[in-house]
Amino acid sequence: MGHALCVCSRGTVVIDNKRYLFIQKLGEGGFSYVDLVEGLHDGHFYALKRILCHEQQDREEAQREADMHRLFHHPNILHLVAYCMRDRGSKHEAWLLLPFFKRGTLWNEIERLKDRGSFLTEDQILLLLLGICRGLEAIHAKGYAHRDLKPTNILLGDEGQPVLMDLGSMNQARIHVEGSRQALALQDWAAQRCTISYRAPELFSVQSHCVIDEQTDVWSLGCVLYAMMFGEGPYDMVFQKGDSVALAVQNQLSIPQSSRHSSALRQLVASMMTVDPQQRPLIPVLLSQVEALQPLPPGQHTSQI
Template identity: 75%
Template sequence: MGHALCVCSRGTVIIDNKRYLFIQKLGEGFLLEPHLGRVSAKWEGHPTPHQEISLGLSRVGDDHGPSLTPLAHSGFSYVDLVEGLHDGHFYALKRILCHEQQDREEAQREADRHRLFNHPNILRLVAYCLRERGAKHEAWLLLPFFKRGTLWNEIERLKDKGNFLTEDQILWLLLGICRGLEAIHAKAFLSRDARRDLKPTNILLGDEGQPVLMDLACINVEGSRQALTLQDWAAQRCTISYRAPELFSVQSHCVIDERTDVWSLGCVLYAMMFGEGPYDMVFQKGDSVALAVQNQLSIPQSPRHSSALRQLLASMMTVDPHQRPHIPLLLSQLEALQPPAPGQHTTQI
């Protein structure tokens, strides 16, 4: 669970015998939209009180992108920016409010899932502990801080300038995301499960622009009760415009596997290509996304994209999950489409 945690004076805490200084935090009752602000200025030293910072950690149901807020309260957790006084590095401290034993167990599972991986495309866990104050509990996850924010931040930054990601950049990002998903699905007890909340706001960008997956939540379906549980879980925790068709009406003993992730990955690919998710406008107009996803997606024509990329997107957005490609096949296709090695640096963002 982690070493003892103490809350010290002058805005510092000790986790695993290391002291961390709070740079920005949210007080109790400070309610904001359930997602994080984007980086709006060059990072230089400590942030000012008004500087927007993206930590890229949130739990969202039906959002479409980050709001312009310094830090955000997601409904059941907070994210604070802290500085390690032992190394001078910045970290994201995710504080999960645990009202019941079930909340504490879920927080522990989240920490355990992060500990499973040492992969460049999956968010690593620096430290974890459970803070107890009387009847109140908070699970604290110390995570790396990504000053570049999320993939959605990058998409919006380019859109503001009238630009889009290039095809080489898209292919490079998609390859990294697929490699992260492959590692997640390779774990024996996760192989039956899908991530189910894959979206641009849940993909961080490292210093070199590499994609890093940060939401490892999963759930399995084996019967009618589990099916209803998954349907409710998806409605609460999966962004509706990135949700696979099979998650709107989950059947008993249905096939919910990595191909559910492939649909969401296709939505991410679409957003990288066109600057918005394929069903964002449907939701914003108040129309039914559940009905819209039952029809084959119409992909806009654009001279920016090759026929190979369009075909890849179409295969991922197939309504029938049995007809979608598995992650290994996607990886082989993406590796074949990557630009030559000498120009590799041009694909970074």
């Protein structure tokens, strides 16, 4: 682990014996901030995620997020450049230094197109879906699930390739629930860590004796695919209106008719968003289906976004 020193001069910090210059704030959440910094040793831009840690549990969760990043060396999963814990008296901040993606997230792209009255083409959607599936396949292969897949957690590289980020909600893929207390604890955890409009039905009302598995990610991926097709997630408006998302996800989703999309793509999103998790296709199956729909053989690029 690197050691972050105090601010050395106005707007610079040191991580792993390398100095970084603060450029601007990129965003903030409930207990974290993301800043744009420049490495003075290489001239590259990075995103510095600072997580406020009030308790030991916060520190452990931040360490776990860093560990999740380090598990993977995959082009469709965000890699960790450096990690350190910074102490400020009794307060602590976990610092995750991450690559900076100037194009932002998939949601940024969807919004940009909507502002112009446009949408992603089916070829673009399939290319993005292919990369997301490959990232999820790598996560599932190691026995984990992402648990918070959504368009704002998918970055876009310079050539439009999707990169999965925000691994703070990742946990073991298969969770054996034995008893009502464990079921309620998992349900409460999901309410805090899994975005409501992309959360799988089985996480809203966890059964006392069941297995929650990586198929929660397949549901979320279906919601992401829907958002790429129609410019918003299938339950975004339900949530914004204040209606019950928990109730809405219990009914089979109706996919709007659109001349922009093939019947195969419509069938694909419908299969992912089946209420019964055991009826959803596994990621390797989805991957082969998406590859079969590609206009060019995998590895050759169609038009980028």
